[in-house]
Amino acid sequence: MDLIDRWRTALRDAACTSDAVDGAGEALLDRWREPHRRYHTLAHLATMLSIVESAAAPVRLAVWYHDAVYDPHALGDANERASAALASAELAALGLPAPLVAEVHRLVLLTATHAAEPGDGNGALLCDADLAILASPPADYDAYAAAVREEYAHVPEDAFRAGRAAVLSHLLALPTLYRLHPEWEEPARANLARELAVLRPS
Structure with a gap:
């Protein structure tokens, strides 16, 4: 099933x-597809869809x-908030029920922290899927980390290292990264620890 078919199925x-x-x-x-x-x-x-x-x-x-x-230039959770707002506007325009639209909005915002509450099955699955790359083989993980650095090519090296280290530290501080895929x-x-050690050499 190609991507547009997956979209149609979800809407159906x-x-x-x-x-x-x-x-x-x-x-x-x-x-x-943005360049x-x-x-x-x-x-x-x-x-993630898989x-x-x-x-x-x-x-x-x-x-x-x-x-x-x-937008790699955005600060804080601005991208997640903008994405959630886009979801709400477009799904409402497509005629989806308000409770469903509200749930999609909530879930999109959750990807800013990946801190799904106990009992939040939808949130747990979405967060697990979004963070799945972190558990990939080291070579694949390194390719992911390099791709993220390319997205932030406009950020000076010292600033990027500090910001990236803060993100990794936040993830490592979570009680668990995966609720449904232990x-x-x-x-x-x-x-995460391996990349953090490179960013913060002793």
Whole structure:
């Protein structure tokens, strides 16, 4: 199933009957194809969609929107807030029920912290999928880290190291990185610690 078919399926499962589904999907795909992206690309989208393939429609739709707005110059959680706002506006325009739209909005915002609360199955699955790359083999992880650095090529090296180290430290401080895929925990923490040691040499 190609990406636009996955989009159509998610909207159909959300009981969407709008004739604007394909146009909205193609516009989203264009966002994911933006030339400044190196890691937050269609490949990241496809990987996440594969992980959440059997999930409820709000989770799949949150995957589509969670990095729909991605500006490496943005500060704090500005990208997540803008992506959540985009999701709310577009899904409402497609006629989806307000509670479903609100859940997608909540889930997209959650990707700013990846701190899903106990009992939040939708949030846990989305966060696990978003962080799956951290548990990849070391060579794949290093390629991911290099791609992120390319996205932030405008940031001086010292500033990037400090900011990236803060992100890694935040992730390592989480009680658990994965609520639904505990087998990913050990390799992910090893990769994070290895990169952090390079950023902060003793």
